Every structure is written in C-alpha cells, then in structure tokens.
Amino acid sequence: MELSRGGRNTKIHAAVDALVNPVRLFLTPDNIHDCTAAIELLSGVKLSETTVLADKAYGTLDIQTYIESQHATFCIPPKSNATDPWACDFYHYKERHVVECFFNRLKPFRGIATRYDKRSRNFLSFAFLASAMIWLK
Template sequence: MHARADGQGRHLGFVLTGGEASDDQAVDELVALPVSNPRLMLADKGYDGDNVRTSLLMKGILPVIPPRANRKETIACDFRAYRDRNRIERMFNRLKQSRRIATRYDKTALSFLGFLQLAAIRIWLPSFVNRSYPFLGRDED
C-alpha cells in the first residue's frame, strides 16, 4: 500500500502493489494521481534509486529520500524537511486503526482499495464538518 498525502498528512490517493514488489515501482503512479503536483516527495529508503530521483527531478519534484546504506556514492538529503515525514507515518497509523486494513481481510485488491478509501473518507470528514455553517450550535437571542 502506497499513499500520497498533502502537507497536513491527509490522503490524496492510494496505489496498491504486491507485497514482494519494490517500493520504487509505485512512484510513477503516485505522481500521476489527478491532484496538483507536489514540490517535494518525502519517502523512506525503499524509494531510493537513481531512476526514481531522476524521474522526480524531471517532473519538477525535489526528492527528499535518505540514501540506502549500500549506496556507492553519497547523496545529500534534506533531513530537516524529512522530519515532516512523521505526518505520513501518523496517516498510516490512523488508517490501520481500522482492523480490516491492518489485517488485510479482503481477498481482492479492489475490495481492499475500496475499504481503504472509505477509511480515508472517515479521516477527511472532520476537516469539512461545520465549515460551511459556523453559526450552528450557538443559541439565538
């Protein structure tokens, strides 16, 4: 399960790959999601690769990915920006509070993705509740 999130740690889209598939295979699909292009891509070491970095740079996205330990040449990483990745980890934690996602009960990828989207909607809802009617809950004189 790969996710794209906004700066607040809210889900913008998901990409499912097999458990044995490399993380860097999902990067192109994550960037192609129909939302605005990000300035940075915060990702863990599983996404580190020369092809991923060049692909992101060609699209105008700065990769903030720490280098793998077995990398021959050293690559700089903005660890100050990388600290914001904890929002993404907290996003996955909130998703996995749904038992069905944490244990992956669904047999097909389509049904798992559907429930994943329902869990994401549940997380997004507090951002929209009572935004349009700020006067609700106040007593009128």
C-alpha cells in the first residue's frame, strides 16, 4: 500500500449484481485512478450478455473495448472533456444506484468505515467478511 497525501488510504472497487450482492471486491491505493483497476475488477466477473453500469470515471476506450470483447454492453456516460462522446441511456444509468446501496450496507461495519486495520490484507479480509454478511441477509 502506498502513502498518499492523507496517509494510508485505500479504495474499495466493487462489482455488484442487480440485487445489491457483491460479486467481486478489489482494493487499490487511494492515489490510483479508478479506470486503471476496472479491467482487473471486471476480469473476474462473467460479463457475457449483460450491461455494465459504471460511473464516468470508468469511461475510457480501453474499458469499453474490454466490455465489448466480452460480448456485453456498457452504460457509462462520457466525461465532460471527451473528444468523441458516445450516447448513454440515462434512464438505464439510474440503476447504478445499486453500487451505492452496497457501499451504504458496508458503512455499519466500523472496521470498514473507520479503516482500523493498518494492513491492506486485513482490511480486504474484513471487507470480504462484511460482504458475506450482506449476502446472508
């Protein structure tokens, strides 16, 4: 884990199904941009004949080509500075709230909300445990 300006921070990247159940979790240092971890996150998920909903941060050409190579479609809005913006179905994009709902379900677990663990391995292990508790509900 790298040190950022704020100290030891990490980001949890999550792939979530339509029922707010976590499918895959991935941890990166805080100073790494979201789009650099997206292909590695999606590589562990079966994408064929699905639609990937993601935030603008994941709207790069590499991610789009990876999703299309997996025989899936994407619903990612283009960034405001995109030179060649693509069409986005914003009615379908509203369903992306399930990812936010998943992170809201993680917040009651104090170990995740306050990041007590110094080692990223222990932090990710507790995130997996919390995810299992979410699956069991």
